[in-house]
Amino acid sequence: MAELQSAAKSRGLEVRSIDYVPKSERHGKVWHIGPLWFMSNAQLATLAVGTTSFALGGNLIWSLIAIVIGLIIGTIFMAAHSSQGPKLGLPQMVQSRPQFGYIGALLVWLFAFLQYAGFNVFNTALAGESMGSAVHTPASFNVVWMIIITVVGAVVALFGYDLIHRMERYLVYLTVAVMALVTFSALVHLPIPAHAFSLAHFSPLAFFAQLGVAAGYQISWAIYVSDYSRYLPADTSTSTTFRWTFWGSAVGGAWIMFLGAYLAAAVKGFNAGDPVDGILKVSNDLFPGFGSIALIVFSLGLIAVLVLNIYGGSLTLISSIDSFKKVRPTLNIRVVTVVITAAISGILATFITGSFEEFFAGFLTLVLYFFIPWTAVNLTDYFIVRKGHYAIAEIFKPRGIYRRWGWQGITAYAVGFLAMVPFFHVEGFFVGSVASAMKGIDISLFIGLPVAALLYWFFTLNLDVKAEWALADSQAVELEQGAQELDDLAGVLIDS
Numbered sequence: 429m430a431e432l433q434s435a436a437k438s439r440g441l442e443v444r445s446i447d448y449v450p451k452s453e454r455h456g457k458v459w460h461i462g463p464l465w466f467m468s469n470a471q472l473a474t475l476a477v478g479t480t481s482f483a484l485g486g487n488l489i490w491s492l493i494a495i496v497i498g499l500i501i502g503t504i505f506m507a508a509h510s511s512q513g514p515k516l517g518l519p520q521m522v523q524s525r526p527q528f529g530y531i532g533a534l535l536v537w538l539f540a541f542l543q544y545a546g547f548n549v550f551n552t553a554l555a556g557e558s559m560g561s562a563v564h565t566p567a568s569f570n571v572v573w574m575i576i577i578t579v580v581g582a583v584v585a586l587f588g589y590d591l592i593h594r595m596e597r598y599l600v601y602l603t604v605a606v607m608a609l610v611t612f613s614a615l616v617h618l619p620i621p622a623h624a625f626s627l628a629h630f631s632p633l634a635f636f637a638q639l640g641v642a643a644g645y646q647i648s649w650a651i652y653v654s655d656y657s658r659y660l661p662a663d664t665s666t667s668t669t670f671r672w673t674f675w676g677s678a679v680g681g682a683w684i685m686f687l688g689a690y691l692a693a694a695v696k697g698f699n700a701g702d703p704v705d706g707i708l709k710v711s712n713d714l715f716p717g718f719g720s721i722a723l724i725v726f727s728l729g730l731i732a733v734l735v736l737n738i739y740g741g742s743l744t745l746i747s748s749i750d751s752f753k754k755v756r757p758t759l760n761i762r763v764v765t766v767v768i769t770a771a772i773s774g775i776l777a778t779f780i781t782g783s784f785e786e787f788f789a790g791f792l793t794l795v796l797y798f799f800i801p802w803t804a805v806n807l808t809d810y811f812i813v814r815k816g817h818y819a820i821a822e823i824f825k826p827r828g829i830y831r832r833w834g835w836q837g838i839t840a841y842a843v844g845f846l847a848m849v850p851f852f853h854v855e856g857f858f859v860g861s862v863a864s865a866m867k868g869i870d871i872s873l874f875i876g877l878p879v880a881a882l883l884y885w886f887f888t889l890n891l892d893v894k895a896e897w898a899l900a901d902s903q904a905v906e907l908e909q910g911a912q913e914l915d916d917l918a919g920v921l922i923d924s
Contacts, residue, residue: 442588
C-alpha cells in the first residue's frame with residue numbers, strides 16, 4: 429500500500445475522493461472552471477437538445493427563445509451549486525447528508541449514479557460513431573472505438589481533478605475553432621425559410637418541451653458541479669465561482685443548442701437522432717475532408733464529458749459504500765470505482781446505437797424530474813437555512829448531528845416530487861392528469877422547485893443553526909489536522 433501511495437504522489441494521481449480537502453491543499457484559479465463547463469456542453473449530445481421542439485411542431489425563433497429561458501433557469505441552479513465547492517471542500521453528493529441524513533442520502537446517490545451511467549451511455553455511443561465516421565471504419569467497428577474511448581476516459585478520470593481541468597482548458601481552443609467553422613458553414617450553406625422566424629407560429633407544447641429539456645440538461649450538471657471547484661482556495665468568492673460556472677456552461681450550451689436548432693430548421697428531414705451525420709455534411713460543405721476533422725474534435729469533447737461522468741460516478745459510488753462501511757480515501761478504492769463506473773456505461777452503450785433520439789429526450793426529462801426536488805432542498809439548506817456553514821466533520825459520522833435519516837429533506841423531496849407527477853409528460857411513457865388537460869404541456873419544473881424549497885424551509889424553522897455553527901467552529905482546527913493526517917496515510921493530489 430505504501431509503495432502504491434508513493435507512486436501516486438510522484439505521478440500526480442489523485443487519491444482523495446469524498447473526504448474534505450484541507451485549506452493547505454487548495455489550489456488553482458477560479459477561471460479554470462469556465463473552460464471546463466464550456467467543454468461540458470460543447471459536444472454532440474448538446475446539439476440534439478436544441479432540436480427537441482421541431483418534432484412537436486415548433487419553429488426556429490420560438491425554439492431559440494425557449495432554449496435561452498431554459499438555459500438561464502437551469503444554469504442558475506447549476507452555478508449556485510458550484511459556489512459550494514470552495515467553501516466546503518467537499519464533493520457535491522456528500523453535501524446531501526445534512527439534508528437527507530447519513531443513510532437517507534443513499535436515495536439521491538442512487539439517482540445520481542444512474543444519471544452518470546446514463547449520460548455516459550449516450551456519450552460513448554456518440555463518440556464511437558463519430559470516430560468511426562471520421563476515419564471511415566465499418567459501423568461494426570464502432571464497438572471497438574467505444575471500448576478505446578471508455579478506457580481513455582477511465583485513465584484520465586483516475587489521474588483526477590488536475591488533469592481533468594488541464595485537459596478541458598486545452599480542448600477549448602481547438603473546439604472553439606472547429607465550432608466557429610462549422611457554424612460559419614451552416615450559416616453560409618443552409619438558408620433558413622422565412623416562417624422559421626414567425627412569432628405567430630407558436631406551439632405551447634413544443635415551446636415548453638424545449639424549455640424543459642434545456643433546463644433539465646443544465647440542472648443535470650448540478651449533482652457534480654462542485655466536484656470540480658472543491659480544490660479552489662477557500663476564500664474564493666461565491667459570486668466569482670458562480671459567474672465563471674454560469675457563463676462557461678451557458679455560452680457552450682447556447683452555441684451548440686442554437687446550432688442544433690438551426691440545422692433542424694434549415695435541413696428538411698434533419699435527423700436529430702443522428703447528429704453525427706448532420707455535422708459531417710455541414711462540415712464537408714465548407715471544404716472536403718473538414719467533416720472528419722470536426723468529428724474527431726467533437727469526439728474529444730465527448731471523451732472530456734465521459735471523464736466528468738466517470739469521475740463523478742466514482743465519487744458517488746464511494747459515497748454510497750461509505751454509508752455502509754467506512755471508506756478510507758485511498759488510490760485502491762478510486763481505481764475500483766472508476767473501473768466499475770466506466771465498465772457499466774461502456775457495456776450499455778453498445779445496446780443503444782441507432783436509438784439516440786428515441787431515448788435521449790426522455791432520459792433528460794426523467795433527470796429533470798428526479799433532481800428538481802433535490803436541487804431545491806440542497807440550495808435552500810445551503811443559502812437560506814444554514815447559510816453555507818456546516819459542521820463538516822459531522823458529515824462523516826454515521827451518528828453525528830446530521831443523523832442517519834434527515835426527515836426534513838426526505839419529506840420535502842418526496843412531497844415536491846409527488847406534486848410534480850400530475851404535470852409530468854414523458855412521450856410514450858406517462859402523461860399526468862394536469863399535463864393531459866393542458867394538451868401535453870409540462871410545467872412540472874415550476875411546481876417541484878417551490879414546493880420542495882418551501883417545505884424544507886418550513887421544516888427547518890426550529891433548527892438550532894447557531895449551535896451547529898458553534899460546533900463547526902470548535903471542530904475547525906481538528907478538521908484541518910485530521911485531513912493532514914489522512915494525507916500522510918493515503919497520499920494526496922499533487923498540483924503538478
